[in-house]
Amino acid sequence: xxxxxxxxxxxxxxxxxxxxxxxxxxxxxxxxxxxxxxxxxxxxxxxxxxxxxxxxxxxxxxxxxxxxxxxxxxxxxxxxxxxxxxxxxxxxxxxxxxxxxxxxxxxxxxxxxxxxxxxxxxxxx
Amino acid sequence: xxxxxxxxxxxxxxxxxxxxxxxxxxxxxxxxxxxxxxxxxxxxxxxxxxxxxxxxxxxxxxxxxxxxxxxxxxxxxxxxxxxxxxxxxxxxxxxxxxxxxxxxxxxxxxxxxxxxxxxxxxxxx
DNA sequence: AAATATAATGCAACCAAGTTGCTTAATTAA
DNA sequence: TTAATTAAGCAACTTGGTTGCATTATATTT
Ligand SMILES: [Mn+2]
Ligand SMILES: [Mn+2]
Ligand SMILES: [Zn+2]
Ligand SMILES: [Zn+2]
Numbered sequence: 001x002x003x004x005x006x007x008x009x010x011x012x013x014x015x016x017x018x019x020x021x022x023x024x025x026x027x028x029x030x031x032x033x034x035x036x037x038x039x040x041x042x043x044x045x046x047x048x049x050x051x052x053x054x055x056x057x058x059x060x061x062x063x064x065x066x067x068x069x070x071x072x073x074x075x076x077x078x079x080x081x082x083x084x085x086x087x088x089x090x091x092x093x094x095x096x097x098x099x100x101x102x103x104x105x106x107x108x109x110x111x112x113x114x115x116x117x118x119x120x121x122x123x124x125x
Numbered sequence: 126x127x128x129x130x131x132x133x134x135x136x137x138x139x140x141x142x143x144x145x146x147x148x149x150x151x152x153x154x155x156x157x158x159x160x161x162x163x164x165x166x167x168x169x170x171x172x173x174x175x176x177x178x179x180x181x182x183x184x185x186x187x188x189x190x191x192x193x194x195x196x197x198x199x200x201x202x203x204x205x206x207x208x209x210x211x212x213x214x215x216x217x218x219x220x221x222x223x224x225x226x227x228x229x230x231x232x233x234x235x236x237x238x239x240x241x242x243x244x245x246x247x248x249x250x
Numbered sequence: 251a252a253a254t255a256t257a258a259t260g261c262a263a264c265c266a267a268g269t270t271g272c273t274t275a276a277t278t279a280a
Numbered sequence: 281t282t283a284a285t286t287a288a289g290c291a292a293c294t295t296g297g298t299t300g301c302a303t304t305a306t307a308t309t310t
Contacts, residue, residue: 005277005286027267038289043268045287061239063188063296064267085233096230105221107247108210114186116239122232130257130306152296163260168297170258188267189296 127173
């Protein structure tokens with residue numbers, strides 16, 4: 001299990017994910033929380049929250065790690081497989097609700113799919 | 126235009142991409158070529174080769190940058206839009222020939238798609 | 251075959267993201 | 281309230297990637 005103690009820092013992180021609709025990069029979190037919390041703490045809490053199925057992570061177009069809140073996941077399995085969208089203009093990253101089928105590739109066994117759409121979001125169009 | 130002079134270092138890089146079927150991470154290239162070539166040079170040549178449509182780049186599942194040879198691209202446009210596959214066992218990354226249609230998302234303008242399949246390759250099954 | 255112009259390399263220093271080991275503090279249970 | 285132990289802080293480190301500038305090598309001109 002991931003989080004076992006309800007520390008002030010865990011509450012802070014949970015609050016951020018509960019009020020924020022979009023995904024957040026770890027780098028941004030560390031910056032935003034500098035002074036409140038050590039960056040090592042941020043990384044470790046995110047790890048634990050992911051173990052618990054509270055958040056999920058993925059890699060953005062520049063190789064940075066992003067986190068977003070899960071919808072209906074548990075510590076046993078991450079169910080919400082979905083694409084992500086990254087806006088080239090404002091930089092915002094969001095989870096898309098549209099599902100997609102895992103493509104079959106002959107000779108390969110596909111376990112996970114990372115689908116990142118890059119373009120311009122509705123606000124920036 | 127990217128490459129204008131046929132230096133020893135450029136030839137070395139081109140030779141690697143012409144003999145290697147799979148994608149190569151920049152980190153691996155820098156390691157493999159250490160002693161032969163400065164890492165700054167590796168990064169800069171890769172940039173130029175990409176400008177010329179000779180190689181293309183993408184981000185692997187751990188956020189590392191990978192390069193692979195293009196098929197039929199020019200300095201004007203990178204045409205070969207395709208998914209990539211990363212094997213969790215041996216770590217190899219390869220370009221998939223299967224094409225896919227760019228998904229439409231209401232309200233968004235999608236310019237590029239990064240599709241990375243993660244699983245087990247035929248050698249490791 | 252020099253001389254020239256300048257593209258490209260090497261080097262060192264730097265930056266940013268992420269990790270590790272260990273000490274100290276805070277939460278929870280007894 | 282004490283004790284057990286999870287979790288936070290801190291500092292040092294690692295790795296991938298970038299930048300500025302001096303030097304070298306390529307291609308072109310004379
Ligand atoms: Mn998501
Ligand atoms: Mn490819
Ligand atoms: Zn936007
Ligand atoms: Zn494999």
